[in-house]
Amino acid sequence: MAVIELSNVSRAFTVTSRTGFRRTRREVRAVDGLSFTVEPGEVVGYIGPNGAGKSTTIKMLTGILVPTGGSIRVAGVDPSRNRLKLAKRIGVVFGQRTTLWWDLPLKDSFAVLQKMYDVPRARHRENLATFVELLDLGDLLDVPVRQLSLGQRMRGDIAAALLHDPEIVYLDEPTIGLDVISKARLREFLAQVNAERRTTIILTTHDLDDIEALCSRVMIIDHGHQIFDGTLAHLRASQSAPRTLVVDLATSLPPIEVPGATVTKVNGPRQHLTFPTTTKAAPLLAEIAANYPLVDLSVAEPTIESVITQLYTPTPTS
Numbered sequence: 001m002a003v004i005e006l007s008n009v010s011r012a013f014t015v016t017s018r019t020g021f022r023r024t025r026r027e028v029r030a031v032d033g034l035s036f037t038v039e040p041g042e043v044v045g046y047i048g049p050n051g052a053g054k055s056t057t058i059k060m061l062t063g064i065l066v067p068t069g070g071s072i073r074v075a076g077v078d079p080s081r082n083r084l085k086l087a088k089r090i091g092v093v094f095g096q097r098t099t100l101w102w103d104l105p106l107k108d109s110f111a112v113l114q115k116m117y118d119v120p121r122a123r124h125r126e127n128l129a130t131f132v133e134l135l136d137l138g139d140l141l142d143v144p145v146r147q148l149s150l151g152q153r154m155r156g157d158i159a160a161a162l163l164h165d166p167e168i169v170y171l172d173e174p175t176i177g178l179d180v181i182s183k184a185r186l187r188e189f190l191a192q193v194n195a196e197r198r199t200t201i202i203l204t205t206h207d208l209d210d211i212e213a214l215c216s217r218v219m220i221i222d223h224g225h226q227i228f229d230g231t232l233a234h235l236r237a238s239q240s241a242p243r244t245l246v247v248d249l250a251t252s253l254p255p256i257e258v259p260g261a262t263v264t265k266v267n268g269p270r271q272h273l274t275f276p277t278t279t280k281a282a283p284l285l286a287e288i289a290a291n292y293p294l295v296d297l298s299v300a301e302p303t304i305e306s307v308i309t310q311l312y313t314p315t316p317t318s
């Protein structure tokens, strides 16, 4: 049974602007007729350009915002009507701000959370020991949160969001501002939590490496509408972003001529060619090998960035 269910959900805001002495009011539809379900244990990447409606969706899923239309059920309840009840079953991390107590040492924040969520002491101890080890928090427990670096604080925030064994976790930009090693460790940790605890994860991020590392499913939203829902492989296949062929020749030559492909860069004996995803690579390779002194070659799939950029870019109408 689905753990998250949205049916035709909308959320509008009234925005007032002033020009001279005139005040005008207009309606912004942050989320507009959104429907989807999420099954227990799924890791869903929820992505979209700035202002697409991601945070508004997450706020409705936690019950902070009430939809102006449609219905939502999270863990079997309406979030806005059962906010406190639901709080025990979900965890939330907002990368841009902390939910920890600024002046308290990390361990005291964790102790407050144990009381707030009424977590049995033995379970709390067990979870804390696991997260301290996996997130390398041992040396940080006595440090006041305000003295932690961004990466250290984020690890603390993630532990805090998981200590009460939530079934669902919403992560909003959890890797923002972290260095590559911290990002990789955090992704590993989240994958482990998902695998071992079957925690459902909804991940909002602008870092597509997070999505590639963690998400079995990606949902893309733009202007409040869902524009894609499927696997990364489907997403790649759904768009016609070109593939790249990198060819190493025995000698430097002017751009080679290969029907169906276009040379985009010449770098000494190395030439880069692009060709549509609909074209098969093998005949191109045969053509090059037959006509040029080929030494080595590789085919690069379109990056997920290029696929998504193409998806966000409206096609010009003629």
Ligand SMILES: Nc1ncnc2c1ncn2[C@@H]1O[C@H](COP(=O)(O)OP(=O)(O)OP(=O)(O)O)[C@@H](O)[C@H]1O
Pocket: 013, 014, 015, 028, 029, 030, 048, 049, 050, 051, 052, 053, 054, 055, 056, 057
């Ligand atoms: N409280 C509010 N009052 C008025 N408009 C709002 C409010 N909250 C969001 N909006 C508008 O709703 C739209 C969607 O905003 P939202 O914050 O959900 O986008 P987002 O996808 O999370 O963007 P970002 O990636 O920049 O965080 C935007 O046009 C935003 O200006």
